[in-house]
Amino acid sequence: MAAGSSAYEHGAGTQWIENRAPTGRFPRIDLRELFAHRELVFFLALKDLKLRFKQTALGVAWAVVQPLIGVAVFSVFLRRVAHLPSEGVPYPLFAYAGYALWSYLTSAVQAASQSLIGNVALVTKVYFPRLGAPLAAVLPGIVDLLASLVLLGAFMAYFGVAPGLRTATVPLWVLAGVLLAFGIGAWVAALSVRYRDVRNALPFVIQIWFFASPIVYPSSLIHSGWRYVYALNPMVGVVDGFRWALVGTHAPGLEHLLSLGSGLLILAAGLVYFAASDRSFADVI
Amino acid sequence: MAGPAIVVEDVSKRYRLGEWTYPTAVEALLGRLRSRPEPEIVWALRDVSLTIREGEAVGVIGRNGAGKTTLLKILARITHPTAGVARMRGRVGALLEVGTGFHPELTGRENVFLNGAILGMSRRDIRSRFDEIVAFAGVERFLDTPLKRYSSGMYLRLAFAVAAHLDPEIVVVDEVLAVGDVEFQQRCLGKMSELGSEGRTVLFVSHDLGAIGRLCRRVLWIEGGSVEADGPTVDVIDRYLRSVVPAVARTSFPDEPAAPIQLLSVELTGETGDPVELPRRDEPLQVRFRFRTRERIPGLDLAVVLLDAQGLRVIDDAWSDTREAGEDATEPGEYEASLTIPAVLPAGRYLLSVWFGRGLEEFAYQEALQFELWPALGEAERSVRRNRVVQPPLRWSVRSRAQDSVRGRA
Numbered sequence A: 001m002a003a004g005s006s007a008y009e010h011g012a013g014t015q016w017i018e019n020r021a022p023t024g025r026f027p028r029i030d031l032r033e034l035f036a037h038r039e040l041v042f043f044l045a046l047k048d049l050k051l052r053f054k055q056t057a058l059g060v061a062w063a064v065v066q067p068l069i070g071v072a073v074f075s076v077f078l079r080r081v082a083h084l085p086s087e088g089v090p091y092p093l094f095a096y097a098g099y100a101l102w103s104y105l106t107s108a109v110q111a112a113s114q115s116l117i118g119n120v121a122l123v124t125k126v127y128f129p130r131l132g133a134p135l136a137a138v139l140p141g142i143v144d145l146l147a148s149l150v151l152l153g154a155f156m157a158y159f160g161v162a163p164g165l166r167t168a169t170v171p172l173w174v175l176a177g178v179l180l181a182f183g184i185g186a187w188v189a190a191l192s193v194r195y196r197d198v199r200n201a202l203p204f205v206i207q208i209w210f211f212a213s214p215i216v217y218p219s220s221l222i223h224s225g226w227r228y229v230y231a232l233n234p235m236v237g238v239v240d241g242f243r244w245a246l247v248g249t250h251a252p253g254l255e256h257l258l259s260l261g262s263g264l265l266i267l268a269a270g271l272v273y274f275a276a277s278d279r280s281f282a283d284v285i
Numbered sequence B: 001m002a003g004p005a006i007v008v009e010d011v012s013k014r015y016r017l018g019e020w021t022y023p024t025a026v027e028a029l030l031g032r033l034r035s036r037p038e039p040e041i042v043w044a045l046r047d048v049s050l051t052i053r054e055g056e057a058v059g060v061i062g063r064n065g066a067g068k069t070t071l072l073k074i075l076a077r078i079t080h081p082t083a084g085v086a087r088m089r090g091r092v093g094a095l096l097e098v099g100t101g102f103h104p105e106l107t108g109r110e111n112v113f114l115n116g117a118i119l120g121m122s123r124r125d126i127r128s129r130f131d132e133i134v135a136f137a138g139v140e141r142f143l144d145t146p147l148k149r150y151s152s153g154m155y156l157r158l159a160f161a162v163a164a165h166l167d168p169e170i171v172v173v174d175e176v177l178a179v180g181d182v183e184f185q186q187r188c189l190g191k192m193s194e195l196g197s198e199g200r201t202v203l204f205v206s207h208d209l210g211a212i213g214r215l216c217r218r219v220l221w222i223e224g225g226s227v228e229a230d231g232p233t234v235d236v237i238d239r240y241l242r243s244v245v246p247a248v249a250r251t252s253f254p255d256e257p258a259a260p261i262q263l264l265s266v267e268l269t270g271e272t273g274d275p276v277e278l279p280r281r282d283e284p285l286q287v288r289f290r291f292r293t294r295e296r297i298p299g300l301d302l303a304v305v306l307l308d309a310q311g312l313r314v315i316d317d318a319w320s321d322t323r324e325a326g327e328d329a330t331e332p333g334e335y336e337a338s339l340t341i342p343a344v345l346p347a348g349r350y351l352l353s354v355w356f357g358r359g360l361e362e363f364a365y366q367e368a369l370q371f372e373l374w375p376a377l378g379e380a381e382r383s384v385r386r387n388r389v390v391q392p393p394l395r396w397s398v399r400s401r402a403q404d405s406v407r408g409r410a
Helices: A031-036 A038-053 A060-083 A091-114 A121-127 A132-138 A138-160 A166-194 A197-211 A224-230 A234-247 A253-278 B023-029 B068-075 B108-116 B123-137 B152-164 B182-197 B210-217 B233-244 B381-385
Strands: A014-020 B004-018 B039-053 B057-061 B083-089 B092-095 B170-173 B201-205 B218-223 B228-230 B251-252 B261-267 B285-293 B301-308 B313-318 B332-343 B348-360 B361-373 B396-399 B406-409
Touching: A014 A132, A031 A038, A031 B218, A038 A060, A038 A132, A038 A138, A038 B108, A060 A138, A091 A132, A091 A166, A091 A197, A091 A234, A091 B406, A121 B039, A121 B068, A132 A166, A138 A166, A138 A234, A166 A197, A224 A253, A224 B261, A253 B218, B004 B201, B039 B068, B039 B201, B039 B228, B057 B068, B057 B233, B068 B083, B068 B092, B068 B201, B083 B182, B108 B123, B108 B152, B152 B182, B152 B233, B170 B182, B170 B406, B182 B210, B201 B210, B210 B233, B218 B233, B228 B233, B228 B348, B228 B396, B233 B348, B251 B361, B261 B332, B261 B361, B301 B332
Parallel strands: B057 B201, B057 B218, B092 B170, B170 B201
Antiparallel strands: A014 B083, B004 B039, B004 B083, B218 B228, B251 B261, B261 B285, B285 B332, B301 B313, B301 B348, B348 B361, B396 B406
């Protein structure tokens, strides 16, 4: 049979793909392969988004209802009863800005933790860069975050808080939040494949994390000696920056740079851990 | 001669068996005091090497658990080999399951895009082939209906339609055609031979030796994780059939108390019910088998499948085809079934299987008995060697038109 006669002749550009036994201590993080599968990631994220609103009466309104109720509770108990400060910004506004980002981050991490063990067929029956699963899981929440930003805008108008030049940096803080959610999400997704304990431990960890992050209180409340230790929590930099850009609380300083660095480190560690476990996902899951 | 499309070099794959978990934190602390039992290790593949050229259609056969799916998973890059390397030239489209990622809440249209993306198609490809996919599946009217309202037939057709419109250089298909009705299977096979004739490399795992015989010129037989045989379809299938079940006139199967339905024994007898050791092609053959059910199965159906040495399905006959009113095997208990095959089959080797199911659902399929059908007494060897599907007793009559004499010949 002459290959030239076939309707499906390979061009010279046809690539050899390889599947060999993993070697070496350090796994390879193949971001190019991930990029090549960006459409799959998009469709997986779209699926999650659509599923969330199928057969629901309130639809996208759910995205803002939850933080709204949270903020109402905080305003009554933490402001009125505990008299927490809010750096000169009306407390509901202060809490809502922090809580909106916090809600995104934690729900994204939780979705990512389910992204592999909730899609076993995907892992055992088809090939795709597995990193796409936690990535797709942290994307739909952005829609909710945008919805709550719209509501926040209305609040700002109501309380008479004007945006400024700093507001232009909001997308950067959101991006930082998405990357942080992706890093932690990749980590917990890979961990969940091995240890189903993650499902039980995660809500508990998130609860502690909530109190260790400046959501309902300002980070300026922390004593200066502890400030840098506190800033190791990557949430500090992202939330403070996001809030500063929106409602004009105190501007990010050196400790926030440290916090962002800590976030980057977590992202890198998450990706490395994921890539290392990736070798055996289909066998262990 | 086309160049290689798949090159597998010394590939091995190890699995750990059993409930194998990582030590918990407590166990890790106590690790010095108490050692955990070593997990049992199984080699699903052992030093497999093979080369498949561009445009070749290769069938993969072997018993359950022989390592066929593991090989496909390595070619599809779903799992890594423990040792060795597999190289594929071009994109691999793997179909290990029909409808992976289909979601019941999404509409048909949404699922086509999602599933297409999962199988590796770009959005542009899906869009340009969307109408073709929908027409192939025949679900135009249900495109905006959630998948959960589809019948199982529509679901399968849509799922296969997406997969059939992939455009990879290498197509790898696992036992996915076992689902669905005959028309669906025919359609799938037609599509696959189309892929083959377009010059794509096709690797096809199936228990349906007849389908393999039609699609593939070359067959790979995998046994216990190694390549047992690799060669022309007819030769390999013949060797495989000889090995699966020893040629005997009677087999019985060990008791499996957990099985809801179980084949107990199969026997070949003459028309009168007496056992035959050497069944001959010119005598009717009776197949008798006993089975036990351990739960109520309303509508239970049986079928007998007979494959010839080339894997061709000579007989596939279900009880329900001719069942009379009032006959059933619903209640749990032991049953005996028998059916008589008239003397129409040519001499040769046959594999007899028994199927238990209901409608399209399969409860069990057991390759039961292998037997040799012997030539008729006094039959010429030249006649035995000839290749044919049926050989009913035919009477010839040849007469000369010139003289009016008759020269009949049996």
